[in-house]
Amino acid sequence: MSAREPMQRPVAPIERRVDAVHSVLARHGAVRDELVVEATRNADDQWVPANGARIVARAWSDPAYRARLLANGRAAAAELGFELPRHHRHLVFLEDTADVHNVICCTQCSCTAFTIIGLPPDWYKDFDYRARVVRESRTVLQEMGLSLPPEVEIRVWDTTADTRYVVLPLRPEGTEGWPEERLAALVTKDSMIGVARIAAPHA
Amino acid sequence: MDGIHDLGGRQGFGRIRHTPNASPFDAEWEKRANALYGLAVRAGIFNMDEYRHAIERMAPRHYLSASYYERSLTGLASLLVEKGIVTHDELERLAGGAFPLASPSAAGRSNAGDAPRFRIGDRVVVRNEHVAGHVRMPAYIRGKRGVVVGESPPYPFPDAHAHGVDADDEPTYDVRFATSDLWPNGADDAFVHVGVFRSYLLAAA
Numbered sequence: 056m057s058a059r060e061p062m063q064r065p066v067a068p069i070e071r072r073v074d075a076v077h078s079v080l081a082r083h084g085a086v087r088d089e090l091v092v093e094a095t096r097n098a099d100d101q102w103v104p105a106n107g108a109r110i111v112a113r114a115w116s117d118p119a120y121r122a123r124l125l126a127n128g129r130a131a132a133a134e135l136g137f138e139l140p141r142h143h144r145h146l147v148f149l150e151d152t153a154d155v156h157n158v159i160c161c162t163q164c165s166c167t168a169f170t171i172i173g174l175p176p177d178w179y180k181d182f183d184y185r186a187r188v189v190r191e192s193r194t195v196l197q198e199m200g201l202s203l204p205p206e207v208e209i210r211v212w213d214t215t216a217d218t219r220y221v222v223l224p225l226r227p228e229g230t231e232g233w234p235e236e237r238l239a240a241l242v243t244k245d246s247m248i249g250v251a252r253i254a255a256p257h258a
Numbered sequence: 259m260d261g262i263h264d265l266g267g268r269q270g271f272g273r274i275r276h277t278p279n280a281s282p283f284d285a286e287w288e289k290r291a292n293a294l295y296g297l298a299v300r301a302g303i304f305n306m307d308e309y310r311h312a313i314e315r316m317a318p319r320h321y322l323s324a325s326y327y328e329r330s331l332t333g334l335a336s337l338l339v340e341k342g343i344v345t346h347d348e349l350e351r352l353a354g355g356a357f358p359l360a361s362p363s364a365a366g367r368s369n370a371g372d373a374p375r376f377r378i379g380d381r382v383v384v385r386n387e388h389v390a391g392h393v394r395m396p397a398y399i400r401g402k403r404g405v406v407v408g409e410s411p412p413y414p415f416p417d418a419h420a421h422g423v424d425a426d427d428e429p430t431y432d433v434r435f436a437t438s439d440l441w442p443n444g445a446d447d448a449f450v451h452v453g454v455f456r457s458y459l460l461a462a463a
Binding site: 063064065066067068069070071072073074075076077078079080083084085086090091094095098099104142144145147162163164165173174175176177178180181182183184185186187189190191192193194195198199200208209210211212213214215216217218243244245250251 | 263264265266267268269271272273274275276277278279280281282283284287289290291292293294296297298300301303306310313314322326328331334335338343344348349350352353354355356357358394395396398408410411412413416430432434437440441444445446447448449450451452453454455
């Protein structure tokens with residue numbers, strides 16, 4: 056049916072619609088079973104927030120790396136072995152400070168640096184976040200558990216093109232002298248989206 | 259197009275269903291749908307701008323009631339029909355029921371002939387344009403003033419790339435807008451940054 060005609064018969068269950076598209080693509084030659092397995096494995100195991108966490112931990116530990124990361128995120132990510140899809144031609148790390156808090160979104164769809172921070176969480180793609188975070192950032196962050204002092208400037212980044220943004224969160228206090236692996240374990244996907252700050256570890 | 263997908267600043271939505279470090283997927287079929295669209299892009303059946311635009315062309319009632327991965331699958335299936343790889347009838351026969359697809363596309367367009375170049379710190383204004391085809395200018399910045407804070411390498415121009423129209427690649431500028439300019443007296447105080455294609459911008463007077 057086209058969108059304008061009245062519905063003639065029930066819509067097929069979503070799993071059946073996926074099966075139909077799957078069989079068409081297999082017949083066309085674009086899809087083989089092992090490619091589906093590989094793509095699913097990438098989503099589960101390769102595109103994970105631990106990648107971005109390693110970058111953040113290095114930036115916290117090494118001022119020269121931090122400078123390179125802020126100057127050219129794509130090249131600095133590649134130094135640690137992390138690639139972006141070809142069409143993501145630019146990767147910008149957004150530096151949080153005591154006075155500035157960054158948060159990313161995609162109001163029109165779901166764009167993220169998914170090879171660096173993992174695929175976007177469900178709520179990031181929901182209408183509520185997409186509609187509200189650009190206009191009511193402080194309220195939305197507060198609802199999500201992040202109450203920022205009123206003097207902290209909020210910078211929202213709407214991912215409307217193929218440049219990708221990742222938040223470089225504040226290093227929590229009480230982590231002086233920690234090795235990178237231990238620092239990286241603190242860094243969450245939410246903190247690299249900017250809807251959470253990283254809590255100081257318990258002494 | 260001024261489609262239902264263009265949600266930035268729309269009011270009436272509710273609390274975010276946030277759980278810390280939520281899964282990207284809620285069901286197994288979603289992983290497969292995600293893999294299928296990625297493989298279709300990799301095989302060169304369509305590009306990302308065509309894919310995004312196909313989702314935007316879904317009937318608003320369907321768009322709003324579908325989950326994210328149902329929208330993704332609908333965009334993918336619509337392009338397979340539009341590219342002549344399968345007919346709509348065959349898709350519905352394979353699925354054993356109705357398979358709603360996106361509405362047809364309007365025409366695309368090429369770069370603006372008079373688009374200036376900008377530098378960091380330049381004051382700019384977003385052109386007051388209503389584009390029938392694909393466009394990556396969110397409506398909330400239309401006609402608004404901001405300041406350039408960054409520049410990207412050149413990208414395919416989405417308004418052309420989604421429609422098979424010839425165009426030059428062009429950079430996007432990260433433009434900083436104050437929410438007090440975007441929604442006077444109607445927003446939390448903050449700055450919003452948008453990656454704006456050069457063709458969408460003019461120098462501010």
